[in-house]
Amino acid sequence: MSSERSIGRLSRYRRVLNELLHDSVSHVYSYQLASRAGGNAAQVRYDLMAIGYSGSPNSGYDVQGLLKSIEAFMDAPEGTRVALVGVGNVGRALLAYFAGRRTSLTIAAAFDRDPAKASHVLHGCRCYAQTELEAVVRREDIRVGIVAVPAAQAQQVADKLVTAGVTGLLNFAPVPLRVPVDVFVEDIDMTMALEKVAYFARHTPRRKRTRNHEHHHQTTER
């Protein structure tokens, strides 16, 4: 229903709302949310409209309620179990990041070709040999896969994950994955990203995102 772009923004709003909640802020206006998440007030309202959450014209949006609403919209009620394939630097970064977190996302299993890495526990996550992939993914009811292996193995790994029943992939390998049309792929290509930055660092574009520049009467923001 919602576009890929707007899901990304909801994710960002959620983070800001969590911070606000932590700071015991109870209500927030669209322009405040926009400024903190990087964006524009109209768009915030539009996005929230899409998930069917209503604010009040005098107090804005209820932080806790909105947060709940975004969670209800985005997260699977049972949570989502994720498999990580490739326990290199990128893999470890993800494990470390999700270790502490109390998200609805859990990295339920990690895999690596290197037998030395297998059967260890990293950041609370069991690490298996790659041969066990299909069995474990099925057993653990894993729905999402992270491909963090070298380019040469990426397609193979993706195939295995898909066969095992995964319907979403996060791909760090710098090759496009061929998957059935009903499998969603999100690519994170660091080299490409850096090339882009290098380009725009020289070609100063119309700025990417204006922060904190609502020319509203911005009552109290930071």
Place this chain on the structure above:
Amino acid sequence: MSSERSIGRLSRYRRVLNELLHDSVSHVYSYQLASRAGGNAAQVRYDLMAIGYSGSPNSGYDVQGLLKSIEAFMDAPEGTRVALVGVGNVGRALLAYFAGRRTSLTIAAAFDRDPAKASHVLHGCRCYAQTELEAVVRREDIRVGIVAVPAAQAQQVADKLVTAGVTGLLNFAPVPLRVPVDVFVEDIDMTMALEKVAYFARHTPRRKRTRNHEHHHQTTER
């Protein structure tokens, strides 16, 4: 001149072209490039039009010539020097990746708050204490910065990099950076990306990218 989106695609075409070159393929049609890079033939032609490269209706595009053309368009002739701040898992992943590469991008210096990491050499890159940041960035004529530190330090690091003269940032911290409008920021937020995948894994969207489905008379593609 070119949009952020199309720069991303050029970057992808470039990689495909490099592979083709390596495989001694001399010419390529727009639909082949599209299928390999993930996209559509018309768009490939449109993108190439934008950088002013012309193919021939009978043999398509000259691989080597097109590659040169994309490089000339995207890369700084002197190359671009990059600073990495934060030598954690993400930082190391980037260092490892760029170590072997013969790109126009060079990670010329790395920085970390942890003195134990400083003054080592990782993957051929000298690692400095973070106090030296501004001096080294200026001395080494660095134009792009990578922010790979925890969220709490990210803004501070960005400020320092910007003061030192960097005009592009690649940000891995899950916070929006406030920077002057003439500094370009590209965010890579792995958590957000994973949340997005989790969402679309359950909501099977109109497929993200159709690969290899030109209903052309696709002569010979894989």
Place this chain on the structure above:
DNA sequence: TGTTGTGAATCTCTTCACAGCT
């Protein structure tokens, strides 16, 4: 015949602008 180059049509996303509410 099969491809490029490209204006025009289409689609998607963002922003405006304002009625309605408190």
Place this chain on the structure above:
DNA sequence: AGCTGTGAAGAGATTCACAACA
């Protein structure tokens, strides 16, 4: 007075469709 909710305008990006060409 200042906000939300939202139809409608606007801006961008993608795709179509076809003339020109080899």
